[in-house]
Amino acid sequence: MAIGPKFAKENTSTRNGSFMPFGAGDRSGKLEKILGIIRDNYVDPVKLDTLQHLAIKDILKKLDPHSAYLPPEDKQQQDEDLDGSFTGIGIEYYVLQDTLLVTSVTPGGPASHSALRQGDRIIAIDQTPVAGNNIATSEISRLIRGANGSTVDLVVKNARYPDGRKVTITRGNIDVSSIDVAYMLDRQTGYVKITRFGAQTDRDFTTAIKKLQKSGMKNLVLDLRDNGGGYLSAATALADEFLSDKKLIVYTEGEHEPRTDYLATSEGSFEEGGLVVLINENSASASEIVAGAIQDLDRGTIIGRRSFGKGLVQEQFPFGDGSALNLTIARYYTPLGRSIQRSYKKGSDAYYEEVGNRFRNGEVNSDGHHYQDSTYSKEKSFKTASGRIMYGGGGIMPDIYVPLDTAGYTDFYSEIAIKGFLNDFIYRNLLRSATTPVSLEEFVHNYQVDERDYQHLLSYAGEKGVKTTENISKASKPVIISEMKAILARYFFGEDGYYRVINSGDKALVRSLELMNKDKKLVSYRDK
Numbered sequence: 001m002a003i004g005p006k007f008a009k010e011n012t013s014t015r016n017g018s019f020m021p022f023g024a025g026d027r028s029g030k031l032e033k034i035l036g037i038i039r040d041n042y043v044d045p046v047k048l049d050t051l052q053h054l055a056i057k058d059i060l061k062k063l064d065p066h067s068a069y070l071p072p073e074d075k076q077q078q079d080e081d082l083d084g085s086f087t088g089i090g091i092e093y094y095v096l097q098d099t100l101l102v103t104s105v106t107p108g109g110p111a112s113h114s115a116l117r118q119g120d121r122i123i124a125i126d127q128t129p130v131a132g133n134n135i136a137t138s139e140i141s142r143l144i145r146g147a148n149g150s151t152v153d154l155v156v157k158n159a160r161y162p163d164g165r166k167v168t169i170t171r172g173n174i175d176v177s178s179i180d181v182a183y184m185l186d187r188q189t190g191y192v193k194i195t196r197f198g199a200q201t202d203r204d205f206t207t208a209i210k211k212l213q214k215s216g217m218k219n220l221v222l223d224l225r226d227n228g229g230g231y232l233s234a235a236t237a238l239a240d241e242f243l244s245d246k247k248l249i250v251y252t253e254g255e256h257e258p259r260t261d262y263l264a265t266s267e268g269s270f271e272e273g274g275l276v277v278l279i280n281e282n283s284a285s286a287s288e289i290v291a292g293a294i295q296d297l298d299r300g301t302i303i304g305r306r307s308f309g310k311g312l313v314q315e316q317f318p319f320g321d322g323s324a325l326n327l328t329i330a331r332y333y334t335p336l337g338r339s340i341q342r343s344y345k346k347g348s349d350a351y352y353e354e355v356g357n358r359f360r361n362g363e364v365n366s367d368g369h370h371y372q373d374s375t376y377s378k379e380k381s382f383k384t385a386s387g388r389i390m391y392g393g394g395g396i397m398p399d400i401y402v403p404l405d406t407a408g409y410t411d412f413y414s415e416i417a418i419k420g421f422l423n424d425f426i427y428r429n430l431l432r433s434a435t436t437p438v439s440l441e442e443f444v445h446n447y448q449v450d451e452r453d454y455q456h457l458l459s460y461a462g463e464k465g466v467k468t469t470e471n472i473s474k475a476s477k478p479v480i481i482s483e484m485k486a487i488l489a490r491y492f493f494g495e496d497g498y499y500r501v502i503n504s505g506d507k508a509l510v511r512s513l514e515l516m517n518k519d520k521k522l523v524s525y526r527d528k
Contacts, residue, residue, distance in 0.1 A: 031055060056325070064328050065344050066312050072322030082198040082230055084176050088145045089152060089169045091116065096427050099123055099131045099157075100140065103427075103491055110172045115165070116156060118491075119431075123164060124155035146171050175200075178234075181499040182208035185509065189274075189516055190217035193499060194238075197230030197286040202237035206269050209241070219274035221512045222290075225304060229285025232313060232332070236262040239293045241269045242300070247335070249293045252313050254330030275300030276512040279396060280404075284308035291396045292334035298386045301515060302398040304508050309395035311341030336382040338392035400515070402508045408479030412468040416461050417483070425460050426487050429453070440493045444500050447488070449481045457484070 035048055056069045070078060080086040090109020093100040100122035105111050123131040125143040146152060154167045178201040180193040190212035194201060212220075229235075232252075239249045243264035253259040277291050277300055288307050294300045313330040333339055382390040391397070416422055430453060437443035457480070458473055468476075482501065489497030503509055 064312060066310060066314060066326070067328045068314075068326045070324045070326060075318075075322060075324045081196065084178055084198045084200040084204075086145065086174055086176075087148045087171055088174050089116075089171055090174045091144075093122065093140075094423060094427060095137065095140075096121075096424065098134065101427055104494060106174060109174055110169050114169045115167050116154065116169065117158070120156045120158045122154050122156055126153050148173060177204045179204045179208050181495045182212060183496060183500065184212060184215050184217065185221065185503075185513060187216055188218040189221060189513060190215075190219070191221045191223065191503070191509070193223040193225075194287075195227050197227070197234035197238070199231060199234065201230070201234040202241070205238055205241060209269050217273075219276075219516045220270060221276045221278065221509065223278045224283050224287040224291060225278050225280040225508075226282045227284070227287035228282065229287060229310065232262075232286060232289070235286035235289040239290045240264045240267070242271060242275060242294060243268060243297060244271055247293075247297055250289045250332050250334060252330040252332045254313070254328075257313075257330040260330075274516050276515065277302050278508050278512070279304045279307045279398060281305055281308060281395075283396075284310040285312075288340050288396050289332060289334075292338065292340060295396065295399065296335040296338070296382070296384060296390065298384050298388070301400060302396060303400045303512055303515075304398050304402055305404065306397050307340070307395040309340050309342035309393075311339050334390075336384065336390060338382055338390060340393065340395050342394050400511060402511055405507055408476050410472050410476045412461075412466065412472050413476045413479055415466050416457075416480075419464070419466070421461055421464055421466065422457075422480070422483055423487060425457050426484060426491075429456065429460075430484070430488060431491065434488060437492055440489070440497050440500065443489060443492065443497070444504065447485060449484050453484075454481060 035051060038046055038051065039048055053069065053071070060067045060069060089111045090106030091102050091111045092104040092106075094103050095101075102116060102118055102120045102122065105116060105118055121131075123129065125140070128143055129135075130140060130143075144152060148171060151168055151170050154169065155164045156167050157164045178194060178196055178198040180195055182190065182192045185191045190209075192205065192208055192212075194205070209217075209220075232250075236249050243249065245264060245266035247264040249262045249264055251259055251261045275294065277294050279287065279291050279302060283291065283304075284307065288310065291302050291307065295302050311332050312328045313332055314326040315329045317325045317327060319325070331339055331341060380392055382392065384390065388399075437447065454477060458468065461468070482505065486498045486501040489501045491497075493500075
């Protein structure tokens with residue numbers, strides 16, 4: 001299961017400040033000798049780097065599911081994702097009909113100061129055609145990005161310049177907020193969604209919270225669903241925003257790592273007020289640290305589905321060629337001492353898939369509790385200050401369980417979504433007829449996808465080889481219509497627009513608001 005960036009420590013230096021090339025430091029030297037023999041004697045040319053990578057990966061398979069080797073390009077991508085910045089021109093694009101459709105221009109970024117606009121189509125980058133040659137997205141990214149201060153020449157087509165026009169843009173640093181969206185759900189309840197814990201998450205969160213508080217926020221829904229983790233320091237800093245001085249957030253411990261306690265400070269920006277944290281089966285690692293601390297210390301209510309169960313801490317050991325090893329060095333424990341790590345001794349991917357499917361299918365046992373694998377049912381129990389009983393192992397169990405709503409999520413919907421037909425159809429057809437909305441509020445409340453457009457989508461999917469029946473298309477319609485509207489909202493209003501549409505019918509959010517209204521102080525943490 002892919003759960004996103006997982007390594008834990010911001011400081012990527014090693015204990016001795018260096019890391020020897022693989023094989024050079026092993027006691028026997030066998031690996032180095034074998035590679036040397038192959039290099040000097042093998043019948044055909046061999047890439048030794050490839051053999052080294054295979055050897056490393058085979059070794060790591062014997063450890064745990066989260067220790068990983070990162071080739072240089074993967075390490076660079078992970079660093080950029082978590083550091084929240086990269087060097088480029090500041091646009092988002094979609095590959096449409098073998099051209100790049102500019103779907104968004106970052107305000108204040110290099111592209112915003114040029115003639116490039118949303119809706120323009122890029123057909124060439126630095127004289128390299130990107131139209132009609134099925135160029136890979138990784139190659140497009142490589143062409144657009146570059147050194148800070150360097151320039152890139154784009155050939156752009158639009159209504160004003162149907163034959164194309166050269167646009168030169170000077171690359172610069174692009175800061176990307178790690179907060180996906182922040183807005184008010186009602187007059188007193190704010191909503192913040194975070195899908196990764198990067199270097200700037202705490203800074204971005206406090207900025208968002210201050211804006212929401214100015215809008216009258218008294219309660220907060222923190223959405224950590226599908227948050228695969230990130231920096232340990234970012235998770236503890238975020239948890240600190242909700243907890244009072246000297247409260248234990250989490251502690252780590254390993255064979256070669258003495259126990260380290262992470263304590264809250266007195267600087268939290270939201271230490272009072274109603275708090276709900278949303279999690280699901282893809283909430284892992286750093287997001288589980290936050291949810292576990294909030295739950296153990298009775299600070300708020302956890303709503304959703306049981307989290308992934310990754311309680312291992314990775315440290316990054318860099319190699320000289322730009323690659324790196326993310327090695328598990330410790331386990332982390334919630335304030336009550338719970339380890340939420342799932343067992344990985346059963347073989348694996350098949351086991352993860354089996355348990356994950358049971359969680360997603362919402363299986364419950366005879367007494368109405370959410371499915372719990374027997375591996376963890378005998379784990380030691382823990383009691384919070386309010387008397388709630390918690391169990392270790394196998395992820396964070398929510399206080400209020402909201403099953404996955406599978407209505408409408410048919411194979412037909414999955415296929416057209418995975419293959420990108422929804423985006424293709426909207427950018428090819430609906431944008432041509434859609435007028436720019438007056439406001440996001442007006443769009444959310446009044447815009448409706450026309451029945452003719454839905455039927456047109458069905459025809460388009462059929463032309464692409466995705467057939468369906470009348471019953472299935474009818475069952476899928478509400479979900480597909482909502483997604484179509486959300487994609488349009490993203491085009492016109494960014495992520496704020498997308499999430500406002502998607503969240504409008506979200507059952508976990510509905511349950512959160514019911515709880516806020518029922519018990520303003522949220523003193524009752526379990527659904528009675």
